[in-house]
Amino acid sequence: MSRKRRAAGLFLLMMSFLFGFYGIGMYWPEALPAKGVTVPIPLGTTNAQTIASLARSGVLPHPRLFHLAWALAGYPPMQAGLYEFRGRINQAQVLHRLIAGQSTPLSLLIVPGWRLQDIYQEIHDKAPYLDQQNLPQGAAAARYLARQGVGAQGSAEGWLFPDSYRYVPGTTALSVLRRAYVRMQRELHSLWAGRAPGLPLGDPYQALILASIVQKEGAPPAEQAHIAAVFLNRLRQGMPLQSDPTVIYALGERYTGSLTTSEMHVESPYNTYLHTGLPPTPIAMPGLGSLMAVLHPADSADLYFIAQGDEYHYSESYTQHLKQIQHYLQHAGGAGL
Structure with a gap:
């Protein structure tokens, strides 16, 4: 056999060995611990740091082969994310997930x-x-x-x-x-631009404040537009809103779960029993439903409401309101404005 043929054969043998080593190292699945492995890759992590983290976690038994495979792929960016690996997985699958950003949401x-x-x-x-x-x-x-x-x-x-x-x-x-x-x-x-006409609100921030009160009243979505109408009617007439959630907000950590008579008189610009108009800021994060309720309220002249579970009863006058309290609340229990 000539020297050239022996050299060619040796070269092919070496290449076969290298390709075999590469294939086994990259595609042979490794069994992970039963509980799996979680690897967070934070934003700003360098590629070298990513590979080192994966290697320390036991996901990459051959990090240099992994780096070679990544280089052969053209050095695509590996995405930040929370990566959870379970069962059996090979390094090629790990690389694919890192490049594709297939992380846990x-x-x-x-x-x-x-x-x-x-x-x-x-x-x-x-x-x-x-x-x-x-x-x-x-x-x-x-x-x-x-x-x-x-x-x-x-x-x-x-x-x-x-x-x-x-x-x-x-x-x-x-x-x-x-x-x-x-x-x-x-x-x-966006909602303010399409609001109903004639609202007693000067700007979007006032709408946000009132929506937060409607939200904290805790009414079912179907009742929010009517409750918003009650508060808006009170603003028009200069009546105090008399909303319990504003008092609870004013009390902060002092609130123990039920409002006492003395707590209802706590001095605070958030106490809408003592002060007319709106409190100085929102009292919570209003959802889309309460925002829409305030800016598109029900067509109603009501000034009062009472709640009995998920049932709400409204009235235009204080006399009618007292009758509803006697009828619905004194016998069954509930809350009212």
Whole structure:
């Protein structure tokens, strides 16, 4: 056999070995622990850091082969995300998932009627992969958020639109809240532009404040437009709104679950039993339904309502209101305005 043929044969043997090693290393599935492996890849993580994290987690038994495969693919960007691996998986599948961004969805939920402190609690309890650095804390958080572009009129309260907001590990909580603020701005100004005529509201912010009160009244969606009409009629006549949720907001952590007679007289600009007009800021995050209810209220002259479970009864006069209280509430229990 000639020297050239021996060299060619040796070369083919080496190439076969290399391709075989590459194929086994990249495509042979590895068994993962029964509970699986979770690897967070935060925003801003370099590709080298990503590969190192995957290797430390045990997902990549051959990180250099993985890097070679990634290079042969043309160095496509690997996406940030929360990656969960279970069962048996090979390195080629890991690479495909990283490039395609096939990560576990993460989202921050904001529920209609939540206050800013409720959203903060949700971030603390259920969003461990959000970066909470630079997120204002304490009693002045609503004011400081507004200074950072999350809120207006000096407060973030009421300005975060209830929805589910997707994110990946390393996203700042501040940026997610800013998205919620931009969404509320868009929805509020769109609804304000198409509002019903003759509303006793001077600007979109007043609509936001009243919508937050309607939201916190806790009525079923079908009743919100009628309840909004009651409050709007009271504003027209200069009557106090007399909404319990505003007093509860004024009490803050002092509220124990039921309003006492003395608490109903707490001195605060949020106490709508003592002060006419609207409170200075929203008292919660209103949902789309309560915003629409305020800007497109029911056609009604009612000034009072009482609630008995999910049933609501309305009246135009105080005399009629007292009769309804006697008929519906004194015998069965309930709440009323």
